[in-house]
Amino acid sequence: MANTILSNGVRNNLLTLQQTTAQQGVIQNRLATGRKVNSAIDNPVNYFTSVSLNDRSSQLTNLLDGISNGIQTIQAASKGIDGITKLVQSLQSTIKQAQADAAQNRPTKAGGALANAAETAVTSKSLKDVALDKLIGAPGAAAPAAATATSPGHLGINTTTNTNAAFSITVGSDTYEASFALTATTTVRDIVNEINKSGLVTAFVDEKGQLNVKGKGSQTVEFGFGVGNAGPAAITAAQVAGTNSNTAINFAAADADVGTSTITSSNITSAVRSNLIDQFNDLRDKIDDLAKDSSYNGINLLSGDRLSIVFNEKTGRNQTRLDIQGSTITADNLGIPRAINTQLAGFINFQNDMDLEKATAALTGSLSSLKSLASTLGSNLSVAQTRQDFTKELANVLTTGAGNLVLADPNEEGASLLALNTRQQLSQTALSLANQADQGVLRLFG
Numbered sequence: 001m002a003n004t005i006l007s008n009g010v011r012n013n014l015l016t017l018q019q020t021t022a023q024q025g026v027i028q029n030r031l032a033t034g035r036k037v038n039s040a041i042d043n044p045v046n047y048f049t050s051v052s053l054n055d056r057s058s059q060l061t062n063l064l065d066g067i068s069n070g071i072q073t074i075q076a077a078s079k080g081i082d083g084i085t086k087l088v089q090s091l092q093s094t095i096k097q098a099q100a101d102a103a104q105n106r107p108t109k110a111g112g113a114l115a116n117a118a119e120t121a122v123t124s125k126s127l128k129d130v131a132l133d134k135l136i137g138a139p140g141a142a143a144p145a146a147a148t149a150t151s152p153g154h155l156g157i158n159t160t161t162n163t164n165a166a167f168s169i170t171v172g173s174d175t176y177e178a179s180f181a182l183t184a185t186t187t188v189r190d191i192v193n194e195i196n197k198s199g200l201v202t203a204f205v206d207e208k209g210q211l212n213v214k215g216k217g218s219q220t221v222e223f224g225f226g227v228g229n230a231g232p233a234a235i236t237a238a239q240v241a242g243t244n245s246n247t248a249i250n251f252a253a254a255d256a257d258v259g260t261s262t263i264t265s266s267n268i269t270s271a272v273r274s275n276l277i278d279q280f281n282d283l284r285d286k287i288d289d290l291a292k293d294s295s296y297n298g299i300n301l302l303s304g305d306r307l308s309i310v311f312n313e314k315t316g317r318n319q320t321r322l323d324i325q326g327s328t329i330t331a332d333n334l335g336i337p338r339a340i341n342t343q344l345a346g347f348i349n350f351q352n353d354m355d356l357e358k359a360t361a362a363l364t365g366s367l368s369s370l371k372s373l374a375s376t377l378g379s380n381l382s383v384a385q386t387r388q389d390f391t392k393e394l395a396n397v398l399t400t401g402a403g404n405l406v407l408a409d410p411n412e413e414g415a416s417l418l419a420l421n422t423r424q425q426l427s428q429t430a431l432s433l434a435n436q437a438d439q440g441v442l443r444l445f446g
Contacts, residue, residue, distance in 0.1 A: 070309035080294025127209030301326030
């Protein structure tokens, strides 16, 4: 069979049609798949770069679940800290209620009246003010002198032979001793101020004109007062023990001297405080319970667990991660002792004002510790959330970059296909014209 011989014009137009059809097929495939690079054959550099970028994007996306779990774990611990803080604040409230009941638990002893109604009438002062303004004594005094309109009066101590005074205070295991000079101008107010310098008791003159010595805690309080002619530094416990009369201070008749004027009080039990003990201990136990329940997905940063959040797809030294070592939060670790009704080391004696003050300081310290821990958790949470947002954005950048290398532009490909369709039509017309031209030549020989 003889080969068909095509003219040059027909062959060129036919070749153009074949090329156009092939290009149409490529563009139609791009539009169908949405990709301009579907295999390494299309563009090896873009193809393998896109695969690498997509792989990394996929790995980072997979890490987002771990980051999200880590964030929730930190938030669970943070919520636990918030709850424990509220419990500690409730403990503070309980302590304040106990302290509000303190007055009836402080041992107090009042002496006799240092002023009378006749003195208030002549001086136009209250019993309290008359008593505070009275002098301790006067040179050569043998008996007390009443206040007048022009004189404050005195308590009858001979300041010629008794030039100094001293007192001794014992509260629990704490003792305070002091002495000071007596002068012609020393008043009851001065005595009150000297006693108050001890910090262990409170001395005051009440509205009845009586000198009171009150303990600041509910522990046993012992108080003694004496006068003598030795120097202030020499009047110590020996003279306070009973060698000098203190009848001028007007404690009870049985208190004829310092040796028998000592206040001795036993611990006083308050029913109100006793009832608050159970409330305090119950709140304290709830701290431990709340800390144990602050876990997420099996990790509890308030029970000493460790949390690791991985931020990149690498391993070994190149891996980026956030390691958070949790703390074991318990009432004991926060320095909050249990409350009891008696004095015992390591516990809060709710009947003791000083123990309550120490408990207040301990709770304040606990809040500071919780605040510090909350700050640390907040800082770590901020880091984790920042890295979460960064990872999302980076994964999007990688995916977009990979797409830019291999994805087809529908508008561009559509325009190209339209141009090829037009070219195909023109090529078909040109082929037809070339074929007609060949037939016209043949007709010349017909």
